[in-house]
Amino acid sequence: MDGLIEISEKEFRTLADLIYRTVGIHLTDKKKMLVRGRLNKVIRRLGFSSFEEYFHALESDTSGRNISELIDRISTNHTYFFRENDHFDFFCETVVPWLNEIMAKKGNRDLRIWSAGCASGEEAYTLAMLLAETYGFDYFSAGAPILATDVSSTALNAALLGSYPFERLKDVPQLFLQKYFTKLGMDRYQVKDVLKKLILFKRFNFNNEHFPFRNAFHVIFCRNVMIYFDPPTKDRLIAKFQHFLEPDGFLFIGHSETLGRSHPSFRYIRPATYRKGAV
Structure with missing residues (x-):
C-alpha cells in the first residue's frame, strides 16, 4: 500500500468522461495511475476520502474552481525554450x-x-x-x-x-x-x-x-x-x-x-x- 486513495475503474471512467467533455483530453486506461497520483493531494486537501466524493464536489461546484484545478492537474506539460528548434x-x-x-x-x-x-x-x-x-x-x-x-x-x-x-x-x-x-x-x-x-x-x-x-x-x-x-x-x-x-x-x-x-x-x-x- 502506498497510502494513496484508491480509484476504481468506474470512478476513473467517470472522471475521464468529465475531462473529455470539458476539454477534449482523451484519457485511456493506461492513465489511471497517473490520474490517481496527480489528484490525491487535491482530494485530501478538500477533505474528501474517496474519488466518488470528489466527483460529486465537481458536479456541484458552481464556481468552476474545482474543475479548473482538475484540468490544471491533468494537463500539466513540461516544455522548454527553443524546443524542436x-x-x-x-x-x-x-x-x-x-x-x-x-x-x-x-x-x-x-x-x-x-x-x-x-x-x-x-x-x-x-x-x-x-x-x-x-x-x-x-x-x-x-x-x-x-x-x-x-x-x-x-x-x-x-x-x-x-x-x-x-x-x-x-x-x-x-x-x-x-x-x-x-x-x-x-x-x-x-x-x-x-x-x-x-x-x-x-x-x-x-x-x-x-x-x-x-x-x-x-x-x-x-x-x-x-x-x-x-x-x-x-x-x-x-x-x-x-x-x-x-x-x-x-x-x-x-x-x-x-x-x-x-x-x-x-x-x-x-x-x-x-x-x-x-x-
Missing part, C-alpha cells in the same frame, strides 16, 4: 520572408501568430525573441503579434509571470539570454517586460464550439497538444485551424504528431510543418 530555424529562414511579403503587399504591420496550447509560455517567448530580433520592439505598435492560449490557468499564470529555471533556458543563445532576460539568482531568469509586450496571453479551451477570433492567423503553432486528443477531437481542431489560417499560412505541430491524409486543405512541407492551400 528546427521549427524556429524554418520560421526565420522561410516563414519570416513570406510574412514580410504579406505585410508589404497589404501596406500594414498586422502580423498574427497563435501559440495554441502555450503551456507556461516558453514557445511564445521563443517566438517573441525571434520577432524582436527581426523587427525590433516598436514595429508592432498597433498590438501584440502573438496570441498565446492554454486551458490551464496555472500554466498561464506562470507564463504571465515569466520567471524560469535555467534548465528550461539551456538552449537559449547566450546573447538572447543577456538581451531578453534578467538574472534573478543562481538558477532563475525573468523575461523582460519589453518582450512580454509582444504577447497576449489568454485562457482558451479547444473544446469550445465557438472560436472567438475576428481575423485569421498567418502562423499557428500547436505542438505536442493533439497527442492528448482522440481522432474525432483532433479532426475538429484541425478543421478549426484550417478555417482560422490565412491562405498559404503555416501550421506547426509536434514531431510525434501528424495530420494524416484526411485533411487535404493542408499540404505537407517538412516534418511537422504544413501549409494551408491558397483559396
Whole structure:
C-alpha cells in the first residue's frame, strides 16, 4: 500500500468522461495511475476520502474552481525554450520572408501568430525573441503579434509571470539570454517586460464550439497538444485551424504528431510543418 486513495475503474471512467467533455483530453486506461497520483493531494486537501466524493464536489461546484484545478492537474506539460528548434530555424529562414511579403503587399504591420496550447509560455517567448530580433520592439505598435492560449490557468499564470529555471533556458543563445532576460539568482531568469509586450496571453479551451477570433492567423503553432486528443477531437481542431489560417499560412505541430491524409486543405512541407492551400 502506498497510502494513496484508491480509484476504481468506474470512478476513473467517470472522471475521464468529465475531462473529455470539458476539454477534449482523451484519457485511456493506461492513465489511471497517473490520474490517481496527480489528484490525491487535491482530494485530501478538500477533505474528501474517496474519488466518488470528489466527483460529486465537481458536479456541484458552481464556481468552476474545482474543475479548473482538475484540468490544471491533468494537463500539466513540461516544455522548454527553443524546443524542436528546427521549427524556429524554418520560421526565420522561410516563414519570416513570406510574412514580410504579406505585410508589404497589404501596406500594414498586422502580423498574427497563435501559440495554441502555450503551456507556461516558453514557445511564445521563443517566438517573441525571434520577432524582436527581426523587427525590433516598436514595429508592432498597433498590438501584440502573438496570441498565446492554454486551458490551464496555472500554466498561464506562470507564463504571465515569466520567471524560469535555467534548465528550461539551456538552449537559449547566450546573447538572447543577456538581451531578453534578467538574472534573478543562481538558477532563475525573468523575461523582460519589453518582450512580454509582444504577447497576449489568454485562457482558451479547444473544446469550445465557438472560436472567438475576428481575423485569421498567418502562423499557428500547436505542438505536442493533439497527442492528448482522440481522432474525432483532433479532426475538429484541425478543421478549426484550417478555417482560422490565412491562405498559404503555416501550421506547426509536434514531431510525434501528424495530420494524416484526411485533411487535404493542408499540404505537407517538412516534418511537422504544413501549409494551408491558397483559396
